Amino acid sequence: MPHDLSVSTGTKTSAKVKRLSIPRVQSxxxxxxxxxxxxxxxxxxxxxxxxxxxxxxxxxxxxxxxxxxxxxxxxxxxxxxxxxxxxxxxxxxxxxxxxxxxxxxxxCHSSGERYLLPNDNADYTEKSQFKQKGTSLPVSSQKVKASNKLKAQTSKIVSSFKNPVVACSMQRQYSGHKDGIWEISIGRLGQPIIATASADHTARVIATDSGRCLLQYIGHNGSVNSVKFHPTIDLALTSSGDCTAHVWQAAVNWDISKQQETSDDISLDRTSMTATNDDQDEPPTLRTPVRELLGHTGAVMAADWLPGAEQIVTASWDRTANLYDAETGEIIHTLCGHDQELTYVSTHHAQRLCVTSSCDTTFRLWDFREPIHSVSVFQGHTEAVTSAVFTREDKIVSGSDDRSIKVWELRNIRSPLATIRSDSAANRLAVSSTGIIAIPHDNRQIRLFDLCGQRLARLPRTSRQGHRRMVCSVAWSEEPGAECNLYSCGFDRLVLGWSIVPIKET
Known part of the structure; x- marks a missing residue:
């Protein structure tokens, strides 16, 4: 189960401060x-x-x-x-x-490898030129050029914030879970629902317009670590700390929901931007799964459907990933190779590919398109890889506890295309169809970048907007005209709905 941290935020300062450095107040x-x-x-x-x-x-x-x-x-x-x-x-x-x-x-937040500081092992233009010539820069020249380059980089970063690229605002807040929420998933197009996986041993299906819990799944005996909707029918897939993954019926009764909303006379206050289900009647519950996937000896951290939804891939703390037949629940293949616990698994939207992330600082690309499965190992992080996901442009974006996020070419496992440096560990990130990376952090922040590593925005975090504890997961909604197109969840037991709107340049 993902680590539960009491996250401290803000800049670390020394406990001892010289009193002479601060003006004294006379009285x-x-x-x-x-x-x-x-x-x-x-x-x-x-x-x-x-x-x-x-x-x-x-x-x-x-x-x-x-x-x-x-x-x-x-x-x-x-x-x-x-x-x-x-x-x-x-x-x-x-x-x-x-x-x-x-x-x-x-x-000082770098965006892209071109903004990395000298101690980040970046190959600067001057350095590479002298390497090719077989000579070295004088010490004084190195200092002057590094200083000039740093000033230019800082001015670029500062100028990028003068004209924001996207406008961000929190629109909705959903509550109801009794413990932290590990992951959030978006329903199929046309269904205004989201699903949440929580450490309180339950998964919930929530209506995005009203905030009402339409269904609660209570079939697991441990923390529910991930949840994914079936791409075409009313099924959901969850993984748990009880070493199993479950496929269960996620059909909801919309008529009952509408009747309850009418009888309760629910009115959403747009000023408070809160849609809460704390005081609602106990939601419908489901305990029995359609299919139970067994075989792991450690907590199952994540599970996902392969394209076509005929097969399922799971990632576990027992250092293996399993490929299951979704119809029978039998193990087709066990994927071995990681040296430490697996943290996440994600599948390609169109091809029979998946990536598994691990605490061994690597993530692996598994290709199931041929009878003999192939694997590629991506190395570049220095601490646990918390998630790796595909993009529509056939790239992979990985996040890590080493406070970096890297963008990779699918066919190039040697070096990343871009590196994003941050001040906090990254959790389960998501990439929109337009190429915007949403990164949830341990320090309660959510930041937006493009695939080139350029920072676009930081989501608001005030007393009324934003998470109060670490943000565990984010998910993009592609529903046209929806009020919220980005959802986030965290260990403050809340799900927040955000509106992310590009700003047209004039």
Whole structure:
């Protein structure tokens, strides 16, 4: 089962800060201090003046000589002033950290290999030219050229944010699960539904327009780690920590849903942008699968349909992937070769191909188009590969815990076409039919890039918009005219619907 992290966000700073680096505040009242601490998100404290009055009262009733009382009060007042100064310094420091974090996020996130820093093993033009000539750059020349190149790269990155390429806004919020949500899947065209796989041992089918849970599958005995709809009929495929994968009937009764919506007089508040099903009646439940896929000895992390949906591929923590007959549930072939646990499996939209991701820092391309299966190993990451998916342009995009996302040519396993650097591990990403990569991160953010590695946008993350814990998975909807065309889920137990609209250049 994917690791559950209590994700900390923001810029890491040293616990010890030189006080001389921050201007001291001469004086402040208790009310001002309380107000500023509240605005900065700090926990309000009891005014120190109250403690001072209480302490003075206790002293007056004690037998301590007056001279000693005066000295004690003076010391206590000095402590009060020092405490106020420390609080104000912390507030000022936090504001500076927030400002630097935002600036760093805008200016220093590389996009594409042409923006990599020198210590990222990038082959710069100057370096490659001198390699071909068999000479080396002088140290001073290297520094000047690297400095000029870095300035040019920074200006390019900054200029790309002055004119946003896409407009992003959160439109819907769906809730109901009792634990984190590992994956989200989009229904077939014409069906306004999504499916969610959760650590609460259930999978849900949810209506996107109303937010109502239409069906709840409770047949697994462990965390449900993935969910995929059948491409043509009302079936769903789930994988679980109970070492099995299930095929189950995902047909829903739309008439009952509409009747419930009318009786409950549901009205979606567009201001709050929330469609919740927390208070609804218990949704219809399903416990018995149509087919149970056995054979793994470890948690099954993901499962997907091959084109035609006659066969199913699973990926497990037992370091193997299994190819099943969808009709009989029998194992056709066991795919071996990974050295560590598998994390994900994804299939091609048209050809009998699949990619399996693993904690061994690689992902493998399996070709089932010939009787003798072939395999290609892609190496390029330094930590676990969390997902690898196909694009419509016959490329592969891989994400990793090493905080990088790479775009690969399907027929070139030696080097990536583009590399995207980030500040947080990437989870189960998705690529739209138009070539936009949506990347969910451990630090609660979702970023959009194109296949060339150029950053397009970062989805909003405020108190009212965005996830509050790590984002586990994203999925694109290709439904024409739909209110939301991107959905995300995370360990805050929420599914968010986003509107991603390209901005036309004028």
């Amino acid at each position: 402040t009242t208790d009310n001002e201090l309380q107000s500023q601490m509240s605005q900065s998100g700090s926990t309000p404290l009891q005014p120190l003046s109250l403690y001072c009055l209480s302490f003075r009262s206790d002293l007056e009733q004690s037998a301590i000589p007056s001279t000693v009382q005066t000295r004690l009060l003076d010391l206590f007042q000095q402590i009060q002033k020092e405490f106020e100064l420390v609080c104000m310094e912390n507030i000022t420091l936090q504001e500076k950290v927030d400002g630097l974090s935002e600036k760093l996020d805008k200016e």
